[in-house]
Amino acid sequence: MxxxxxxxxxxxxxxxxxxxxxxxxxxxxxxxxxxxxxxxxxxxxxxxxxxxxxxxxxxxLAEAITAVDPDPDGHGTETVDDLIAAFVAFVTGETATLARIHLQLAGIALTEPEVAAPIARSHARRVERFAAAMQRDDPDLDDASAAGHAEVVLGALTGLAMRTVMAHDFDLAAAAAGLPRHPRAAAPAVGQSS
Amino acid sequence: MxxxxxxxxxxxxxxxxxxxxxxxxxxxxxxxxxxxxxxxxxxxxxxxxxxxxxxxxxxxLAEAITAVDPDPDGHGTETVDDLIAAFVAFVTGETATLARIHLQLAGIALTEPEVAAPIARSHARRVERFAAAMQRDDPDLDDASAAGHAEVVLGALTGLAMRTVMAHDFDLAAAAAGLPRHPRAAAPAVGQSS
DNA sequence: CGCAACTTGGAGCGGACGCTCAAAGTTTGG
DNA sequence: CCAAACTTTGAGCGTCCGCTCCAAGTTGCG
The missing domain is CATH 1.10.10.60 (Homeodomain-like)
Structure with a gap:
């Protein structure tokens, strides 16, 4: 009708x-x-x-964003390495153009609130995902540390992805391998010299 | 005349x-x-x-980019922490608008070669800077590892900076404190499971 | 003073782009 | 087979923006 x-x-x-x-x-x-x-x-x-x-x-783009997200049902089995590998594949595989668009959107989101909102939401989901995987690996990890470290790892992946898109010969997989899977023991706060 | x-x-x-x-x-x-x-x-x-x-x-912008670069003469005394602190200050201090523009430019550079070139140049300079500081800290560090780790740290800082600009309450200094100053011992190559 | 070199303002050109609208066409149900 | 509901078309509107052009003005020099 x-x-x-x-x-x-x-x-x-x-x-x-x-x-x-x-x-x-x-x-x-x-x-x-x-x-x-x-x-x-x-x-x-x-x-x-x-x-x-x-x-x-x-x-x-919404379709593409959720399509990239590896199955949200499997909640509970993926490791940090899996998540990083999925990110690397997204950026370097057949979905590369889509990955470029994601990064462009992040840039646009800096000044356009309408773009920022969905980007922030999808980012938050990813942070949760990474943090959960980290805690699965190390049950002693508290929520805040896990979330904080997830931000660091995702920030690094995003930055490295931009580098990959710009410099065709940049080895994202190798760079991602250098990322710390877990927070360092000490260094809870800023700690400038005085 | x-x-x-x-x-x-x-x-x-x-x-x-x-x-x-x-x-x-x-x-x-x-x-x-x-x-x-x-x-x-x-x-x-x-x-x-x-x-x-x-x-x-x-x-x-060219003025602004070079103005941000802390004195290129001091070559030889700055530590990785100094460089990270300078980056944090650039993003969170009075130059925040300029930092936002830098990040926007990075996004634009993904599709506009004319913007990409100067961005890549300034990035390369920063990588050298970080790598040198890392080697000063750890004389055993070979050039390739230093450069590679510098890319990781700068990638992370860039990604975290975007997060900072978008989410006003994000604590960049704390996140930056969680970054690894030096490459991890092992993991030289990709190393997926087989 | 007079002339050439230089500077200024701003109307308007050209082109891109998202979007509207009314008229014409197609489909469906009765 | 008809009328109502729905769909399609594309010329063209409104807007924005970078940029051009040139007549009118100002400055410096001999």
Missing amino acids: ARYRVGMETRARILEATRDVLGEQGLESATLKAITDRAGVGAGSFYNLFESKEAAVWEV | ARYRVGMETRARILEATRDVLGEQGLESATLKAITDRAGVGAGSFYNLFESKEAAVWEV
Whole structure:
């Protein structure tokens, strides 16, 4: 009743086109024209099915973000190494373009709150994931230390991923191998000399 | 001969305006109109003195990038902790807006080679700096390990800086304190399980 | 003073881009 | 077979932005 089958098929075609354009040409090339040309529809059809260009792009990116997340059901078996390996694979594998978009979004999020919110949410989920894995490895680790160290590791991975995207020959796997899996014993606070 | 004094003064005023706009409103607000309005000049004057808007912005950013670099003369005394503290201060201190712009630029550099080149250069300089400090601390450290670990630490700092800019309450100093100052003994290569 | 070199302002050009709208077409249910 | 519901099209609007152009102004020099 609400929508015809035809409309939903067009919607699917537009999403597919958006996914293709994003994957092949990146965020900055995903103009309305690029998307509608690829989907073979007019601008009007697009706006009959989506609130805005952003809405379609977000829908695709949201799919991509959750698709990357290794199964949220398996909660309880993955190790820190698994998570790091998954991150490395995401950045260096076939999803590399998507990874680049993620990093671009992080940059954009610095000044655009609408982009920042979902990025922050997905980051928080990842931190929890890493922290849990760390605590599984070392049951003595308290929540705060685990979360703090997870932030460090994820921060490092993000920074190293940017490096990887920019310098084609950078060895992300090797660099990631140098990351500390667990917090260092001491050094709880800042500790400048005085 | 080539240029009048008057022109040079206008040029300085434009650069100052560019600096102000960048500092107060960020990269995305630094439109030609914002800059020329602030400088109190017309667009024609601007283009009499600069090749393009980008040229003026780059001139300011180049200043800012080198200004951040703690004295390149002191080569030989700074420790890894000093360098990390300087980085933390850059991101959390009065230069925070500039730090945000740096991170934005890193995001832009992912897809714009013209931005990537200077960013990569300044990054390389920092890696050398960190690596040298690490070797000063531990004379047994070979060049490759030092450089590799410097990449890890800088990657982490960059990632954590992004986190800091986005989440106002994030404690960068504490997170930075958790970073490993020196490479771990083992783990020279990738070493996935088989 | 007069002339050439230089500087200035700002209207407006050109192009990109997201989005609207009304008219025309298609599908569905009765 | 008809009417209502739904879908499609694409020209074109509004806006933004970097940049050009040139007539009018100012400065420096002989």
